Amino acid sequence: MLTNEQRQRFGAWVVAIGPRATAYARSLVRDPSRADDVVQECFYRLLRRADAYDLERDGVKILFKAISNLCINQATREKALLSLDSSHPDDSPITVADPVALRPEQILQHRELEQAICDALQRLPPLQRAAVELRALGMSKEEIGEALGVSATNAGVLVHRGRHALARELESLHNIADSDDKV
Incomplete structure (x- = not known):
């Protein structure tokens, strides 16, 4: 049973780390409501066993590892469903500091x-x-390795390969844009 002081500390911890955890989960599952469910489930499991962990010291690592595992498990076990609806739930306008400064083509x-x-x-x-997203959130190779259950060296390899694959994909987009400019 938790004391009132522990409840307040854990509540403050959840409020502080919640947005980062949700952003990470959303980057993995791409569905905001599903990501929120994943984070809530992971917080629930972690807080249910709060007496077994030192949340101030290890909570972030444990939480991100749980989110990674749950998202990866769901991604590998569920079959993707195709939708005939081309609209995306995340078709929100971009946010910039001064939208007047951008031209429509930008x-x-x-x-x-x-x-x-x-x-x-x-x-x-x-x-x-997951490795690329965690690195983008500022985590070190060691922290990524802990979150994904791999060695720090393997985490570095995953980040490198992921970034390299992204660069190849975006390079092809850049080449298409260059060819359009020449026409």
Whole structure:
């Protein structure tokens, strides 16, 4: 049974780490509601066993490892369903500091690049995608390795291969844009 002080500390911890955890889960599953469910489930499991862990010290590593595992398990076990609806639930406008400063063609280019990156990330194997996303969140190779259950060296390899695959995908997009400019 948790004391009131522990509840307050754990509540503050959840509020502090929740947005990062949700952003990471969304990058892995690409469905905001499913990502929220994954994070909630992982928080629930972790807090249920809070007496067995030192959340201030190890909670972030344990949480991100749990999110990684749950997302990867779901991605490898579930069959993808095709939709005839071409609209995406995440068709929100881009946010910039000064939208007046951007011309319409710049906004369109930004959206196309953003979509190309999302598509390229989706084509990566789940472990590579998770490693690249964790690195983008500022985690070290050691932390990525712990979160994904691999060695730090293997985490570095996953990040390198994922980035290399993304670069190849985006290079082809750049080549297409160059050929359009010449026409």
